[in-house]
Each structure stands twice: as C-alpha cells, then as structure tokens.
Amino acid sequence: MPVIEVVRGDITREEVDAIVNAANESLLGGGGVDGAIHRAAGPGLAQAGAALAPCHPGEAVATPAFDLDPPVRHVIHTVGPVWEGGGHGEADVLASCYRRSLQVADEIGARRVAFPAIGTGVYGYPSDQAATIAVTTIRATPTAVEHVRLVAFDDATYRLLAAAASAD
Template sequence: MTVIEVVQGDITRQDTDAIVNAANESLRGGGGVDGAIHWAAGPRLAEAGAAIAPCARGDAKATPAFDLPAPIRHVIHTVGPVWKGGDRDEPAVLASCYRRCLEVADELGARSVAFPAISTGIFGFPPDRAARIAVDTLRSTRTSVERVRLMAFDPKTRALLTATLQT
C-alpha cells in the first residue's frame, strides 16, 4: 500500500527517487515549479525535455534528474489542464496526470515520488478541487510506488492537502 504524506518545502530537495514537474507541452521549462526544477537540474534538463517533447495534457514523460541532488534520479514531466470553468474535462485530465506519473514511476522502478500541486498555479485549477482529485487518484491507482509526497509551497496549501488527505 502506498503511503501518502504532505510536506511543505522545496520539491528539488526531496529524498525521493523521482520528482514530478508541472510542465508545459514543450518540456523546456517555464515559470513556477517548472522553472525551479529546471534551474536546479541545470540546462541538460531542457535539452532532454526538448528531445521527448511534446507532452500532451494528461500525459507524463521522464528524463534523468541531471544536477538535482541525490537520491533524486528522475524528473517525471506532466502537463496539467488549464482551468476553463471545469466543463472541458479538466478534472479528468488532472486525474490522468497523477495516474500517468505513477505509471511512469513504475516503469522507472521509482519507489518514492514527490508531486507538486499540479495545475493550481498559473493554470488556475481551484486548489480545493485539485487536492481532492490528487488524493482520490493517488489512493485509487495501483502502483509499486511505496511513498508519495504531496508538496506544498506554503502553509495554506499544506493545510488544504493535509485536510483533504484526512478525509
């Protein structure tokens, strides 16, 4: 059974086998968590991303972690939905992001994965709905991943994720 935990902190400094990047389709870097991961991993991450791009919304693809600190070995890139009111399959696409990341983690042999709050930044997905989708999808997806870390950038997100995990 997968243990899910909530941690506030820097996703690029986690003691996990893989981290998830909330990416754009080009996989070359951007703002928010995507920019932070690319900065920490170094320029080879953008080169590797470009080589496997594009990545469709709801899908996931992996690259090496390059200059990220051990034990992180992989970056799993996923492209979440842009919120447009919720009637354009945004919830299903977001759930697919979490499922596909676990599938890719299994293919890589990763036993621990850190996830950001996918699509809740500039993509505008309501954080409370996104948290429920993340927790429900992670709980219901069969995986060999033993530990999932839901990363919170701030205390408000940590409290929201913690409360959602407890229900």
C-alpha cells in the same frame, strides 16, 4: 497503495527517487515549480525534455534528474489542464496527470515520489478541488510506488492537501 505524506517545502530538495514536474507541453521550463526544477537540474533537463516534447495535457514522461542531488534519479514531467471553468474535462485530465505519473514511476522503478500541486499555479485549477483529485487518484491507482510526498509550496496549499489526505 502508497503511503501519502503532505509536506511544505521545496520539491527540488526532496529525498525521493523521482520528483514530478508540473510542466508545459514544450518541456523546456517555465515559471513556478517548473522553473524551479529546471534551475536546480541544470540545462540538461531542457535538452532532454525538448527531445521528448510535446507532452500533451494528462500525459507524463521521464527524464534523468541531471544536477538534482541524489537520491533523485528522475524527473517525471506531466502537463496539467488549463482551468476553463470545470466543464471541459479538466478533472479527468488532472487525474490522468497523477495516474500517468505513477505509471511512469513504475516503469522507471521509482518507489518514493514527490508531487507538487499540479495545475494550481498559472494554469488556474482551484486548489481545493485539485487537492481532492490528487489524493483520490493516488489512492485509486494501482502502483508499486511505496511512498508519495505531496509537496506544498505555501501554507494554504499545505492545509488543503493535508485535509484531503486525512479524509477517508
């Protein structure tokens, strides 16, 4: 089981092997963390993503990190669920995002991975529930990843992720 660390900051500045992108199905970039990663990585990221698209909710694929600073070598793109009230399998899809991202990390040999709070932006997943699913799924997924950094963009998300990570 990887060590889980919760930090507040900019995921594009993390010193890890791979960062996870909360992407849309086109993998062409968008708003929020997706847009920030695309701006930092440069136009090659959208070109590489377009070649792999579509990426369906709950799935994950990897591309090179392009202009992101080393040691980041890869971007793992995953598409979270759009919140529709919780009765449409959203929790299973969100858990799959974390599980599949760790599986892809294993495939590319990444041992240190940074995740954003997947699905909590424009897709509307309730942040408290998403934090619990993130931590629970990471802990339950067999992986060779040694260190996971959960990167919160704001204080509220940081507090929720930290609380989930400290729960037994």
